[in-house]
Structure formats: structure tokens, C-alpha cells
Amino acid sequence: MILEKSEIPLIGAAVAIALASLVVPSWLVFTTTLAISTALVVMGVVMLMRAGLVSFGQGLFYCLGGYAVGLGGRYLGITDALLLVGLGVVVTVGLAMVLGLLVTRYREIFFAMLSLAFSMILYGVLVKSHNLGSTDGFGVVDWTILGFTPGSGESSTRIALLLALVLALGFALFLNRYFKSSLGLACEAIRENEVRVEYMGVSRKQVLYINYVIAAAVGSVGGSMTALAAGHVDPTMAYWTISGEFVFIAILGGTGHIAAPFLAAIIFTLVRTYAVELAPNAWQMILGIVLLLIILFLPKGIWSLFTRKKGVAS
């Protein structure tokens, strides 16, 4: 596979983060892992947004990925991180293939509410499942990777970051090409003009369905990585406010580039961390103000700062 020019900075950034993880404090490694995992889910949200759909229920797939890791270790005895992530993808894709048949028939607020509804159903089921810890959730087993046991503590945190980086880079490279492919561009075309898409002989439903399933799979990987890094899963992963956060980050970054969700997720995580530190009772207000400023001054997201600069230069 020949690398595209736009892919080299992505690889460079991943290598830089990996190297930096060797020297930065453990808390920052952990925060970055969570941010990258979140960015994976946000990539799924961005995929849907490019097709004109806003999902307030991506937490469903995020939670499925997380619980697949938890349950796979607990009931199936799987400890390999890659297998656990894979299990999450299989389960999520299976569910998304069923739900996609219904939800991709809807647009705008109906799609948003329907996706939210499914996510909240999972939340309700998990809250009522006392053997799964109810609202407290449960701990994830100590995992291994390709036969190697990272152990606990710092070493595990750093290896989780490396795994998240590798998976995120893989998906970023895939989506970078996907967005320029006929299927990826057809999603944008559907957002722009469904009538013309149909008159070109393209099945809107099929395009949206495939896009929805891929977005779910990416979301699941984000959830699995969060579970592996945090060592714990609980039903709030499916709660609507978490899905709202993913939409928040997607708007924060914009849909202009594959790196935008990563940048936005890192900024979001840092802003939230410091906002909680500075104003424990008003951190949501700080986040709200940040989003307001972004919508007012950078309606196409933080990434538009780079494209705007490029436009001026050219």
C-alpha cells in the first residue's frame, strides 16, 4: 500500500505521541488514552455527520464495545486485548446491522431521537442488571496482548496508550481514504441532495446503512479501549449525556479532516480536566461557553483554523 501525502502527518503524530508517552507523567498518558479512545467514537459521529445525520446515541456502540471487553474477560475467559476489541466489534456490527435497517430510514431529529432511544434502552437494561453491577458496573479482567502481560500500574497504562494509538491510526488511515472514496463521498452527496443521488442510480439506504455500521464499529473500538485503559465499565457509557459529549467534540473539531476528532478530543479532555479542577461546581458551564465560542467564531470547528490559514496562504 502506497502512503498518501496526507497520511504521513498522521503517522508522524502517532509516533510523536508514542515517544512522548515514555517521558510524560502517567496521568497524562492515561488522559491521552481516554482522549484517543473518545476520538475513535467521535470519528463515527463525524462519519454520520458527513451524511447529514446527527446521532445522540453513539454511546450505545461505545458501551457495547466496553461491555464486550468486560463480559468477554469475565464469562468467556478471553484476556487478549485484541480479541476482546474484536469481540466488541463483532457484537456491535451484529446489532448495528439490525438497527441500521430501521434508523437509516430516518433523517434529522427523528434519526437523532431514535439513536438516542436505543442507547437509553441499553442503559436501562444495564442499570437493571444486578449481576453486572447495576449502576456501579464492574471491573475488567487483567488483560494480555499477544501473550505478553503488561501487569498493572504504569506499564499497563502505557501499553494501553500504544494499543489505542495503533488502532486509532489504523482507523484514521482507513477513514482518510474512505472519505475520498465513492462510498464516503456518496454520504456527503446524500447530505447535499438525496434526489440527485437517487437519480444517479445510487441506493441512499444502502450507502447510509454501510456508513452507519462502520461508524458503529469504530465507536465500539473506542469503548473497548476505554474499558481496557480504565479497567472498569458501567452503564453511563450508554447514557445520553455521553453521546452528547461525542457530538460536542465532533462540533468542536469539525468534519474537515480526519485528525480533527483527535485534536478536539484532546482539547475537550484537557479543558474538562482543568475546568473540574478550577470550578468543581461549574465545569459544565465552562464547557458550554467553549462550545458557544466555537459555534460563534469557528462554525466549521477548530480544524477550520488550519484550512483558513491554508486558504489565505494560497
Place this chain on the structure above:
Amino acid sequence: MTVILKTTGLSRYFGAVTAAEDINVTITEGEIVGVIGANGAGKTTFINMVTGYLPPSSGTIDFGGNAIKGLGPRKLMRKGLTRSFQIPQLFLEMPVIDNLAIALAAAENKQFQMIRPVRTPKRLEAAEEILAQMNISQYRNEMVTAMPQGARKLLDIAIAMLGSPRMLLLDEPTSGVSMEEKYALMDTVMEAVRQRGLTVLFVEHDMEIVQRYVTRVLAFASGIVIKDGPVEKVLADEKVQELVTGKPQAPKIEGDAPHES
């Protein structure tokens, strides 16, 4: 000559309003047919029914010898029946070249690719060819929003012509285009049509355009075809002339027969 399109008793009602009634039209391959009539006469309803945009209330439609009533735009396009729109239906916030690249990818009639870029050398070459043919090459990298109305119309028609159609329905191709540009636009379109050997049915309000480019005219009034024949004969008809002068025609209301006093 081979019949390409045949409608029998084609009607469409919106509640008590008759938008089109008992339309019986036969079009043979290679014909260039104009559809005229005042606003609300049923021209666009007819085109919308034929192209699967609007389901007919009754009647049949045959295209190339096959019944196509009830088929959606996607299936009709695959059968070779395509259209352009009065308001061009384009992907406004995408570059012109990508509008064509997607249309070309769709025209290949294969499963869409996930990894391979839509801009393949073959598609770019084909896009350049059609842009040159439609005289809009200068807009290739522009967003559609940056194009003037005439150029948008040409792009809309260019997209409709991809994928080897047999028949093209044009809904008011010159509406919103300046007087100076109209003939150049139509010359470009008709040349492209001629090269592809397409059958064309186009709705038009400008009688000079109709006289210049078509051989046969269907004149619509109050949802029915009041005249069908050679262009000179139809346009010379008194009833049609009254129609052409633009006197508005009230839609027919079911069960509301005119009263003699």
C-alpha cells in the same frame, strides 16, 4: 420507428384537483419532443410521473417495451430513462469535478468502493471530456455554489447524461437563464444529445426555443394534452396560441361541472 415511451390513460389527482388526466403519448426513438403549456397545465406532473418521482393515480407507462409504472428513479435510471430538473439538483458544497466523479462512479453500476478514491484517472478523464463538451471546464475545481445558473443547468444535464441513458427528460432547461445565454446553452445540450443519439422530451416556456429545437410538440392545458403534432401545426393552432400567450388556466375540480346560466 421503435416506440421508446408510451403512456396510456396516465392520470394524477391531488384530492379533488386534477393535475394530469388521461395522457396518451407515444414517443419513438430519436425524437426531440417539446412539452408546452401555461403554469399548472400538468407538464411537470407528466414528467414527474414518467421519471418515477410521482406515482400516477391511474394509467400505464411503457419504456422500451417494459411496464415501468411504480418503479422509482433509481431503477428507471438503470433502464436508461433519466432527467434534469427545473432547479438543478446538484451537490452544491462539493467541487464540480466531484459531482461528476460520483455520477460516473454510479454510472459504472458497480458496488461503491470504500478505499479507492472516487477520483480515478479514468473518471477524471471522462469528467474533463463532458465538462469540455458542455463548455463548463473553467468551473472544474469550483464549488457548485460558485457557478452561474446557466452553468449549473449544464452540469445538471451533464450528470443526467452519464450512464448511457436512452431517453432524457429536461424540465425547463432554459428557465432562469439570460436571453443571451439561452441559445448557446441549448446548442450545447442538443449537440451532446445528438452525439449520444438520445430521445429527448423537454418542457419549455420559450416558444422560440421550441420552434428552433423540436420537431414535435405536446401542448398541455388543465392537465390534458390538447394538441400533439408537428411543431408548426401545433403552434399555429388557435387554442394553443391562446395558451402560449399565458392566460392562466384554472385547474379542473372533480365533480364540479360548469353551470350554464
